[in-house]
Amino acid sequence: MTESRRTFLKQSAFVVAGTGIAGSAGAVTNSLLSGKTPSDIVNVALIGCKNMGFGVLQNHLDLPDTRCIAMCDVDRNILEERAAGIQKKYNQKPVLYDDFRKLLENKDIDAVIVSTPDHWHCLPMIYACEAGKDVYVEKPMANSIEECNLMVKAAKRYNRVVQVGQQQRSGKIWQDIMTKIKSGDLGKLRKVEIWANFHYGIGQKKVADSPVPHGVDYDFWLGPAPARNTFNDTRFHGNWRMWWDYGGGLVTDWGVHLLDMALWAGEVMTAPKTILSYGANLSFPDYAHETFDTMSVTFPQNDYIITYEHTAGTENGPFGMGYGLRFICDNATILADRSGYRILPEKDQQSQDKIEKFESEKGRDDHDLHSKNFVECVKSRAVTACPPEVGRQVALYAHMANIAIRTGEYKLDWDDASNRFTNSEKANRFIVPEYRKPWVLPKV
Numbered sequence: 395m396t397e398s399r400r401t402f403l404k405q406s407a408f409v410v411a412g413t414g415i416a417g418s419a420g421a422v423t424n425s426l427l428s429g430k431t432p433s434d435i436v437n438v439a440l441i442g443c444k445n446m447g448f449g450v451l452q453n454h455l456d457l458p459d460t461r462c463i464a465m466c467d468v469d470r471n472i473l474e475e476r477a478a479g480i481q482k483k484y485n486q487k488p489v490l491y492d493d494f495r496k497l498l499e500n501k502d503i504d505a506v507i508v509s510t511p512d513h514w515h516c517l518p519m520i521y522a523c524e525a526g527k528d529v530y531v532e533k534p535m536a537n538s539i540e541e542c543n544l545m546v547k548a549a550k551r552y553n554r555v556v557q558v559g560q561q562q563r564s565g566k567i568w569q570d571i572m573t574k575i576k577s578g579d580l581g582k583l584r585k586v587e588i589w590a591n592f593h594y595g596i597g598q599k600k601v602a603d604s605p606v607p608h609g610v611d612y613d614f615w616l617g618p619a620p621a622r623n624t625f626n627d628t629r630f631h632g633n634w635r636m637w638w639d640y641g642g643g644l645v646t647d648w649g650v651h652l653l654d655m656a657l658w659a660g661e662v663m664t665a666p667k668t669i670l671s672y673g674a675n676l677s678f679p680d681y682a683h684e685t686f687d688t689m690s691v692t693f694p695q696n697d698y699i700i701t702y703e704h705t706a707g708t709e710n711g712p713f714g715m716g717y718g719l720r721f722i723c724d725n726a727t728i729l730a731d732r733s734g735y736r737i738l739p740e741k742d743q744q745s746q747d748k749i750e751k752f753e754s755e756k757g758r759d760d761h762d763l764h765s766k767n768f769v770e771c772v773k774s775r776a777v778t779a780c781p782p783e784v785g786r787q788v789a790l791y792a793h794m795a796n797i798a799i800r801t802g803e804y805k806l807d808w809d810d811a812s813n814r815f816t817n818s819e820k821a822n823r824f825i826v827p828e829y830r831k832p833w834v835l836p837k838v
């Protein structure tokens with residue numbers, strides 16, 4: 395929190411000048427907050443309330459020094475239901491908004507959680523930065539390369555603390571894995587293999603179009619994405635992930651979490667130079683999706699190789715694990731998922747294990763630690779566990795994997811300095827999204 399903000403809070407003594415559609419500033423009766431002065435408290439707001447955002451908000455509110463003063467959603471049913479949930483659990487009564495631009499006018503908000511579908515990350519994040527708010531924005535950072543670029547610029551230009559929702563960066567088992575790899579004991583890192591075979595990657599069973607649900611502003615939900623004359627539930631809440639206008643399928647949805655670990659292991663902090671990607675829709679014709687149900691991608695690094703693959707709808711994979719990472723080093727492989735990791739020794743020429751086997755303690759969900767890290771950084775102004783540069787980098791890897799297949803190029807070369815693919819004009823047309831009026835891609 396800035397000093398001017400602290401001073402303002404002391405003077406205003408919790409008065410919220412809301413322009414929302416319902417509710418009023420919450421009485422601070424939550425026992426977690428008793429004894430706190432306004433300057434100790436971080437006022438958070440949520441944009442996009444249904445699923446992940448509601449979870450992330452609760453992780454914030456479980457901390458001793460936060461409160462929720464505003465919530466926004468374009469689905470009135472979700473907004474009211476989630477607000478009632480917050481009131482019941484935390485005894486806080488946020489101001490409710492149906493337009494995030496109005497919410498951002500609320501000067502009492504210190505930090506905003508953006509948990510809308512991916513096509514709706516960029517504008518709220520950048521406008522929030524402009525309005526002087528810190529931002530926790532969900533992954534993938536955005537639905538296009540240029541949006542990611544602008545979001546990095548906005549965080550810098552407005553000097554904001556930004557956390558991207560790649561919560562594995564805050565998790566102990568992943569931090570331990572990175573320490574083990576970087577210690578050198580496992581030998582040289584040569585390859586990281588990633589697989590992500592989730593059922594939800596094939597989308598939902600096809601259903602007929604239906605009327606827009608009561609209480610939903612569907613045009614606002616579509617926002618900068620192309621207009622649609624019809625509503626279909628398989629493209630709406632939760633299901634939007636498998637449609638190019640709103641998401642990028644499994645590789646941008648789960649893939650970014652796992653790719654992030656593979657890049658972290660090699661301390662890679664740059665966009666890809668070259669990628670090789672093949673994919674297609676090969677199965678489940680009764681299911682509604684555009685994004686590829688089957689993908690194999692190679693991301694060459696300077697001195698190791700990352701591979702990613704998925705066969706959506708199978709929910710199984712190597713070692714009996716539906717998803718996972720295999721960090722292959724000279725002396726051992728680390729096999730990991732969110733439930734923990736195992737060190738599997740490689741053999742020497744006499745078939746002896748090169749090092750001892752090891753099995754980690756059980757992993758835990760890292761979301762709460764990521765929120766805690768964000769709130770600490772909001773207060774200290776330190777760099778978060780997953781700053782926008784890291785969010786951009788991994789989002790670019792995932793988007794390029796899709797672009798290579800969508801253009802039929804399969805191999806793409808990227809020059810980060812010029813923000814261009816050097817071997818495909820077709821691919822270059824995917825860099826900057828076309829926003830539907832009145833929405834305009836912001837200039838930063």
Ligand SMILES: NC(=O)c1ccc[n+]([C@@H]2O[C@H](COP(=O)([O-])OP(=O)(O)OC[C@H]3O[C@@H](n4cnc5c(N)ncnc54)[C@H](O)[C@@H]3O)[C@@H](O)[C@H]2O)c1
Nearest residue numbers: 442443444445446467468469509510512532533559631632
């Ligand atoms: N970090 C993780 O592990 C993790 C897990 C799940 C989802 N996510 C990410 O969280 C985000 C949300 O995913 P979800 O599963 O909660 O989606 P969802 O569809 O369940 O919820 C999105 C909500 O945003 C609302 N919304 C849409 N446009 C809006 C707008 N312009 N203003 C306000 N509200 C708007 C919708 O009405 C809906 O309530 C996505 O980016 C997703 O990738 C991250």
